[in-house]
Amino acid sequence: MIKLICNECKRAKFGQYVLVIVIGNLATLFLAISSSSMLNHTSYGIQAFAPGSLKFSLSTVDLGMMLMRSILIVWQSILISQMIISEYQTKTITMLFTYPYSRKEIIFAKLILISGIMTVAHIVALFIQHTVIYLFSLMNPIILFSFQNPLSIIIITISSILLGFIPLTAGVKFKSSIATIITSLVIAAIVSNSQGSTAGILSNPIIAGVLGLCGLVASVVTFGKMLKEDL
Amino acid sequence: MNYAIKATNVCKTLGNKHILSDITIHVRQGAIYGFLGANGAGKTSFLKILMGLWNMDSGSVTLLEHNLKEGRQVYRYIGSIIETPVFYLDFSAQKNLEIHCDYLDINSYEKIHSTLQLVGLGKEATKPVREFSLGMKQRLAIGRALLSDPKLLVLDEPINGLDPHGIKFLRELLCKVNRSLGTTIIISSHILDEVAKVADVIGIIHQGKMLAEVSIEAVGKDIGDLEAYYFNLIKEGSNDQAHM
Numbered sequence: 320m321i322k323l324i325c326n327e328c329k330r331a332k333f334g335q336y337v338l339v340i341v342i343g344n345l346a347t348l349f350l351a352i353s354s355s356s357m358l359n360h361t362s363y364g365i366q367a368f369a370p371g372s373l374k375f376s377l378s379t380v381d382l383g384m385m386l387m388r389s390i391l392i393v394w395q396s397i398l399i400s401q402m403i404i405s406e407y408q409t410k411t412i413t414m415l416f417t418y419p420y421s422r423k424e425i426i427f428a429k430l431i432l433i434s435g436i437m438t439v440a441h442i443v444a445l446f447i448q449h450t451v452i453y454l455f456s457l458m459n460p461i462i463l464f465s466f467q468n469p470l471s472i473i474i475i476t477i478s479s480i481l482l483g484f485i486p487l488t489a490g491v492k493f494k495s496s497i498a499t500i501i502t503s504l505v506i507a508a509i510v511s512n513s514q515g516s517t518a519g520i521l522s523n524p525i526i527a528g529v530l531g532l533c534g535l536v537a538s539v540v541t542f543g544k545m546l547k548e549d550l
Numbered sequence: 551m552n553y554a555i556k557a558t559n560v561c562k563t564l565g566n567k568h569i570l571s572d573i574t575i576h577v578r579q580g581a582i583y584g585f586l587g588a589n590g591a592g593k594t595s596f597l598k599i600l601m602g603l604w605n606m607d608s609g610s611v612t613l614l615e616h617n618l619k620e621g622r623q624v625y626r627y628i629g630s631i632i633e634t635p636v637f638y639l640d641f642s643a644q645k646n647l648e649i650h651c652d653y654l655d656i657n658s659y660e661k662i663h664s665t666l667q668l669v670g671l672g673k674e675a676t677k678p679v680r681e682f683s684l685g686m687k688q689r690l691a692i693g694r695a696l697l698s699d700p701k702l703l704v705l706d707e708p709i710n711g712l713d714p715h716g717i718k719f720l721r722e723l724l725c726k727v728n729r730s731l732g733t734t735i736i737i738s739s740h741i742l743d744e745v746a747k748v749a750d751v752i753g754i755i756h757q758g759k760m761l762a763e764v765s766i767e768a769v770g771k772d773i774g775d776l777e778a779y780y781f782n783l784i785k786e787g788s789n790d791q792a793h794m
Contacts, residue, residue: 418653419625
């Protein structure tokens with residue numbers, strides 16, 4: 320299995336992945352900090368224009384992580400598309416399936432690599448968002464920093480990664496990268512629905528757990544289909 | 551007698567259509583087996599089952615004396631081209647062959663250069679496969695299939711896309727590999743002429759059924775003999791099915 324993962328790594332574009340993680344985090348930081356600054360500002364924030372209206376209660380770090388999770392769900396679909404769906408589209412998967420490894424091993428190696436990359440991306444995002452926003456919050460009281468329970472963070476991160484595998488189902492069914500990415504956009508839009516008070520439904524560990532379970536079930540069913548499919 | 555391929559009563563149905571009905575094939579080790587049939591006769595379907603890309607509904611297949619149900623280790627000794635040659639188009643010819651070596655646990659990439667030279671792509675090693683013509687891709691696919699010195703070569707319509715020079719080159723290469731390494735070759739085609747020039751034994755498939763398995767000597771090396779034999783069989787096969 321390790322050998323197969325190494326083989327997959329040789330085709331992976333790690334430089335591109337690092338760039339995506341860096342740019343995604345910087346863009347998210349900019350959006351989260353600028354939004355918080357504008358919405359909470361005493362002179363030109365919500366309260367200045369509509370005194371007595373509901374206060375924007377989302378902390379900057381929650382806003383940042385909500386945006387980042389959405390970006391990562393979409394990016395995960397791009398990885399799925401590059402590493403799995405495109406292999407079906409170009410038929411290189413038929414070549415891989417003629418090697419002396421079972422389909423289970425070949426597909427599993429791909430899924431493990433994607434999960435590994437996504438885990439690193441989530442950890443890096445958590446670290447960057449929390450560190451930078453904390454430093455900004457020391458300098459500017461409008462930037463709000465709060466730290467979530469570590470167990471909740473772990474549940475939400477795992478669930479987010481599992482949820483990010485749902486586009487695989489659409490991609491394998493239609494053998495289409497576009498279907499994969501559109502599914503991820505729909506999922507990202509649903510889970511980041513904030514209503515100004517929560518950091519999206521994924522911020523609730525119980526809901527996140529249920530959604531993660533849905534992602535796991537969809538992945539297992541799709542995995543089973545990929546093992547039996549005639550190519 | 552040792553068989554490189556022994557398939558017994560292989561059946562495959564897609565929806566309501568019988569793609570393969572009780573196909574039985576015996577390819578002895580060291581032979582060049584021409585697998586003949588019209589387009590849609592079931593050649594590629596059968597070869598896909600051999601390579602584990604399709605599941606059969608019933609029957610059994612033994613490759614190099616390993617039952618397919620016992621695992622996939624035997625594929626280490628099999629080179630193949632199924633349907634069109636497929637590659638990672640953004641990668642060079644060299645890189646594509648390196649990937650092949652990685653999956654077959656060939657530790658050294660040393661043989662890649664000589665293989666590319668062998669198939670006439672020595673100067674194109676670093677060029678992305680995206681820029682290759684169909685004929686060049688076919689040559690590269692043949693090189694890839696030969697890279698691991700396989701004991702069995704499964705070639706599905708390998709002359710598609712090759713120009714007359716390429717066809718002659720492939721014919722000579724297959725005969726050379728067969729003679730020097732004892733590699734068993736099964737080559738599917740609908741071009742009778744080409745198969746007649748290289749095959750020791752031919753198998754004829756028509757509408758998913760095997761009509762005959764016969765040595766080329768019994769039919770006659772002359773293309774006219776093979777054509778007459780082939781069309782007679784097809785006619786009889788069609789008549790039999792019409793009476794059923």
